[in-house]
Amino acid sequence: MTSPDHKPTASQPPVPTVKDRIYRSPMGLAGGVLLLAVVAWLGFDALIKGHGRTPWLALATMILVIPPVVAFTLRPAVFANEDRLRIRNPYRVITVPWGEVEALRSGFTNEVRTRSGAKYQLWAVPVSLRARKKAERRAASAARRSASDGAGLGSRGLGFGALTARGADSAGPTRAEGDKVMDDLRDLLDRRGEAESAQGGTTIRWAYEVAAPTVAGAVLLVILLATNG
Incomplete structure (x- = not known):
């Protein structure tokens, strides 16, 4: 018999999984x-x-x-969560825990380099040199506007210069989309590279x-x- 003071314990809710x-x-x-x-x-x-x-x-x-x-x-697609990076390329699926990633590099292609020396291209995150140059021009233009508007604000107070400064970013992004994706992945690598759950070896499936x-x-x-x- 169970004692009158015994109360059945409620089942623990499942731990939510972090989506990729x-x-x-x-x-x-x-x-x-x-x-x-x-x-x-x-x-x-x-x-x-x-x-x-x-x-x-x-x-x-x-x-x-x-x-x-x-x-x-x-x-082609790249799936990233707190523990690993999964790269779905045309004919292979490469799964790399963050602890195994040595670097994420961007040049003419975006790629991940593992601690074992292997390199895998990210087909889903292509490099657009045209988009990168356009974003660099926007960033330089925004910096020049910010500098000139700051000088104007110092002498005249809030005026048309302030409106221009606030609208400087409306001309478009100052980072190419592929570079922003690589920034997100590098942030995950920096935060999770040493995590215990992010360790292991690389697996490849054809x-x-x-x-x-x-x-x-x-x-x-x-x-x-x-x-x-």
């Missing part, structure tokens, strides 16, 4: 959708209206072309679900072309 921050390329997504629409339009037109071997050739070509288009445009259809389409197309006539 997801980074993708808007231009890559838009380009992928456009390419898929063109391939589908041409392919299905050949499937429906084609004669003889044409529908089979169209089908093989679609099987060959669609997976790479998806792999290089729609698939995306066979993307590569296999491409190989199948290539084999089918080769067979059709080899048996032509």
Whole structure:
């Protein structure tokens, strides 16, 4: 028997899981959708209206072309949380705990370097030199306006110069989008690199679900072309 003073303990609520921050390329997504629409339009037109071997050739070509288009445009993404960085590239998924990350570097590409010396490119965070130069020009322009407006405010008080200073940032961002993403990732690395839950080794998984259809389409197309006539 249980004593009258015994009270059943309430079950502990589950610990909420921190959702991943997801980074993708808007231009890559838009380009992928456009390419898929063109391939589908041409392919299905050949499937429906084609004669003889044409529908089979169209089908093989679609099987060959669609997976790479998806792999290089729609698939790439970077997932980051408090414990690890997961990089979904066209044909691989690389998971790196923050404790294993040595550096996040930006040059002509954005990449992560591990303590073991391996480097992995972030396909979902491309570098746009044009956007970077444009952002640098905006930052320099904002700095010049701030300096000139500050001098004007010191002698005339609040006036048109103050309005210009407050509106200096409205011309656009002073950091390219890819550089801002890398800043976010570096902040996570700085905060979580030494955390106990962020330790471990790098794991790599190949995306066979993307590569296999491409190989199948290539084999089918080769067979059709080899048996032509």
